[in-house]
Amino acid sequence: MTQVIEKTDNIGESHSPSEKTPFWEYFSFSTDHKVIGIQYLVTTFAFYLLGGVLASVIRAELTTPDSDLLPPELYNGLFTMHGTIMIFLWIVPAVTGGFGNYLVPLMIGARDMAFPKLNAIAFWMIPPGGALLMSSFFFGPSSSGWTAYPPLSILTDQHIGQAIWIFSIITLGTSSILAAVNFVVTIWAMRMPGMDLFSMPLFCWAMLATSCLVVVATPVLAGAMILLAFDLLVGTAFFNPTGGGNPVVYQHLFWFYSHPAVYVMVLPVFGIISEVLPPHSRKPIFGYKAIAYSSMVICVLGLLVWAHHMFTSGTPDWLRVFFMVATLLVAVPTGIKVFSWLATLWGGKLRLNSPLLFAIGFISLFVVGGLSGVMLGSVPIDIHVHDTYFVVAHFHYVLFGGSVFGIYSGIYHWFPKMTGRMLNEFWGKVHFALTFVGFNLCFFPMHILGLQGMPRRVAQYDPQFASINIICSVGAFLLAISTIPFVINAAYSWLRGPQAPDNPWDALTLEWTTSSPPIPHNWIGEPVLTTGPYDYGVDEYDEEDELPLIPEPSR
Template sequence: MASADLTHPNAIEPDEPQPWQRFFSFSVDHKVIGIQYLVTSFFFFLIGGALATAVRVELATPEVDFVSRELYNQLFTIHATVMIFLWIVPAGAGFGNYLIPLLIGAKDMAFPKLNAIAFWMIPPAGLLLISSFFVPNGAAASGWTSYPPLSLVNGQWGELIWILSVLLLGTSSILGGINFVTTILKMRIPGMTINDMPLFCWAMLAASILILLSTPVLAGALVLLCFDLMAGTTFFNPTGGGDPIVYQHMFWFYSHPAVYIMILPLFGAISEILPVHSRKPIFGYKAIAYSSIAISLLGLVVWAHHMFTSGTPAWLRMFFMIATMIIAVPTGIKVFGWLATIWGGKLRLNSAMLFAMGFVSMFVVGGLSGVMIASVPFDIHVHDTYFIVAHLHYVLFGGSVFGLYAALYHWFPKMIGRMLNEPWGKVHFVLTFVGFNLCFLPMHYLGLMGMPRRVAEYDPQFATINNLCSIGSYILAFSTIPFLINAVYSWVAGAKAPANPWNALTLEWTVASPPPEHNFVGQPVLKTGPYDYGVAKQGAVRKPISQLKASDILSGSTR
């Protein structure tokens, strides 16, 4: 087995237990910052989840009974903003921060101080956003898209706080992106070429390119919106000669790539987790690696598929429809790569693997409905209906959140130094999987039948199915409880984790759990490629992963 790791010079025990206070300090250690990111974003996940539950309680009946219409609008607006900007994006950055230096054999990120600054922008921005419920007229209520002119006539203070908070979070994200690109491109240990680095690094690189190229455009749009809101300009206000469509273009130029910013890090995490627990090399290393870059570049030229009903000219809709459908190709390449990876493997069905497989299957459902709504005629029919809500939750919850859970179960022992409880992890998975599908699968039907999104009251004919969705959402809300108990209990009193509990081959598993302060003593040694599971027998010469043929990996003979 991986006994080599235990005798490895880097597998030293940390000198003394590290104090918990460092998590509340301006630490520049990428591992502390990574955990700060993850804990903070999980806290906001719980808040966003509470808001979502309130939305579902309201929607359990067709009438407006639980909250007022105005408060309902605020609830779903802040729910989406919190989930996107304060949970999935920073959680991806959290794993990036924790794992990238370890995976490439570096002692820290390229700019540790910048890293800490980027993190410490998040808690104030999040608290600012939540506090906007208490200003006159309440929080922003125009949806997370904040389309003008609607966003200019709803509560002014809530909207202003929303803009400031998102600007702050965007800046944090850009600073993180600078750090990731620099670290991944410039700080790999000598000998690890870009084609040898673990796929998680490729995925973070692709996501960071998108952050650098698209987030600034959103910042530009929000600054103009802020001028419209506070200074009386009319950039997006048609009454003064402005053009609200320009906002939509600028907004989606960021916010479509944002879905890849949210899913790509998890694509990377899944590409790490599946080979480890299947005991097989990843299938199609280069295909998965380069498809991340392809997704990120194609992702920049598809934004107007969110605007098929905004008077976009026919030739432009045609272009964006085709470009959007082309994205299914690199995404499909990844999915088939993952399936071929677990094909015939010795699967270890622990919580991490269950969530990883849940990720692949649920993401495929979301991906398929994505191809459906890429098609203009179909999209015009279901635009702004619950079909869209179903689709986006299948990619963002079924995709990103399942991926985040998989990554949490997989790397928790490394980060904390203690094992999570497996049976409770499985309970968590079953509850999440059942609750998720019960909540969101019926929404496809609701959308096809024409139920509009973002409305507090609806036609009574949809009552039964909405009730079903709400029950699903309660199960989903409940499902976080076993996870929370498991995580807190294991953090304090779980079984001690060995350096390499999964017999994995990437560099983070060659050091103690949790890793010592500067990760490695001296420079780590690459003895194997990242995915050489069951590859070389005694005395055999191993081919580099990039030269293996597909049939070799599928048949398991990789000598």
């Protein structure tokens, strides 16, 4: 993992003052990967706020057992929009397009992505895809949930709204495929001289595994959506049981993408956590190769577990056993990562600032989601709690407690690099405390609701579940409030926050060797590899304070 030292005459020139990116460029068809990364992050965060508003309305409805706030049809439409927005317009594009675009070229010493124009096209498919999704709500909202299971999604009076919803998913999926191809080529072919695969930061390994998953699985979802559109609009019977079609085939096609989509959302966050922990604990990452290989193993196993979502769909017993075993096997490479992160923290000089707090929060919450995932991977337990709030609790611990906490950790860590400004640390800790408490108050009691048999996706429920639902709704409102200090902190700091040094965390990965924010082509001259990405406390460092010994520039 030791990187080759490249001698140049301009080792100090990368720290020249940054040329400030004009504000209007963030609204343009820019081919600068850093501008595109920020475009992704800001755009998807706006959709996250919208999805959060919908979640708050849903939880307000669920505060009482009766459907007394929203008509059932409107509730179903809001429910569908919430899930679709959070997955396709927030987590997936934020972790891949946002952090991936900004960081991958910087981390491998490249000037830009392999295909800059294709990169811009991939982003500019997100706004129209989002606009299509929003407009579907006003043409008769899709009420079939984000899974769009037939026959519910095709035997409906809301043909126009459902069709627009389908076309929006195809548009967003196409954007994801274009971006993934770009990442694979960039990581494989554009690493700087002296950087082999095992000298890359672990975030790049995570993005490589994620992109391979997207390229293999997303076209299957696109195909399923096209066939579903034919059934809805043309009258074919691919999935329509009234015409001899098989709706279970749709489930296989949908989950062949949509379970790997969980890893598309989580694998980049694994990479973020692997980058945040070493500089903030002042220790090398534990088990570099094990973490790198485990990302690729998850990539392969993630394609073999989709039918564990279908244990109640008439799946033969022998096939249930296969998918149960494959599901449980995924816990092995995931466990390798978790124990490696804990070993990295163990004995370190921890800086309990906002990036590390959110990273530790991620680990604790993701482990809870992983444990409930192992339970759901067991056929008897899954059949018992299928379509109950136990499942809701599980995937929110994985995707919000996992992905969103990891996104926040990455924002706090790289915000100085992206903007040249420091976030306010006090309000960062307030944000963490409110988010952590609100999240657990909202979603942990849902495990109990699920074990007691409360069904998901419905607005009316048995009054025996009312008291726990009140607790969940209070937690949801607190979680919504927790976003306010973050938004104010980020906006104010970006405009008037204290100037950030080029490397405020004394980190070793290559993006910290250029100015904050980086200049248009990242470096003046060629980037320089002086240490490994995680060589904290080794020969190149002063053992007393573990700060980097920066060589004097050659004159």
